[in-house]
Amino acid sequence: xxxxxxxxxxxxxxxxxxxxxACHQTWNHNNMFWxxxxxxxxxxxxxxxxxxxxxxxxxxxxxxxxxRSNTEDLPLTLESAASSQTSVYFCASSEAEGQxxxxxxxxxxxxx
Amino acid sequence: AQSVTQPDIHITVSEGASLELRxxxxxxxxxxxxxxxxxxxxxxxxxxxxxxxxxxxxGIKGFEAEFKRSQSSFNLRKPSVxxxxxxxxxxxxxxxxxQKVTFGTGTKLQxxx
Numbered sequence: 001x002x003x004x005x006x007x008x009x010x011x012x013x014x015x016x017x018x019x020x021x022a023c024h025q026t027w028n029h030n031n032m033f034w035x036x037x038x039x040x041x042x043x044x045x046x047x048x049x050x051x052x053x054x055x056x057x058x059x060x061x062x063x064x065x066x067x068r069s070n071t072e073d074l075p076l077t078l079e080s081a082a083s084s085q086t087s088v089y090f091c092a093s094s095e096a097e098g099q100x101x102x103x104x105x106x107x108x109x110x111x112x
Numbered sequence: 113a114q115s116v117t118q119p120d121i122h123i124t125v126s127e128g129a130s131l132e133l134r135x136x137x138x139x140x141x142x143x144x145x146x147x148x149x150x151x152x153x154x155x156x157x158x159x160x161x162x163x164x165x166x167x168x169x170x171g172i173k174g175f176e177a178e179f180k181r182s183q184s185s186f187n188l189r190k191p192s193v194x195x196x197x198x199x200x201x202x203x204x205x206x207x208x209x210x211q212k213v214t215f216g217t218g219t220k221l222q223x224x225x
Binding site: 004035040041042043044045090092100101103104105106 | 148154155158202216217218
């Protein structure tokens, strides 16, 4: 079955370090998204991509970057981790505009 | 810009009782509306969605939602709650492109025997 997987499930890092969170989907979806989930804020969009070589900023993109070199993967990089980036990160994909999002199981990131 | 409000942070219901989770949105035109459910430690799963047409939408697991334009609401309902429905529920509104999909802050549902 097609799926979307995130790794690692849990990550602890130190302030100032670069961190990369992986997202891999086998749905062959062109559209991929990164969200962060924080108590009291729901899910907020960080970055998204509509296809290979396409990346766009979401509402909370500062301090994050993504790259899309193939259809299956959209890694999220924290250039210099900050304590404010402690959160649960979700990757999602979808087939087309207005269609449902398929979510990964999330990555719990702690920045100490 | 659109926004969505879920006024109830936490709701407790007895197993077998009916359920209604509230969602209000703000958007100038008819938006896309979604309800997602999140079980502990998991990602979100779509329960149902509304784009146009019949304002009463049926979803998975026996859930339904009604779009009421006059009240800017899209409340989620279930006639009889099961213990397995305990989870967090998110309302989301989208309009004109993915970057404009906005999630509410969620309602955590507790089901007691």
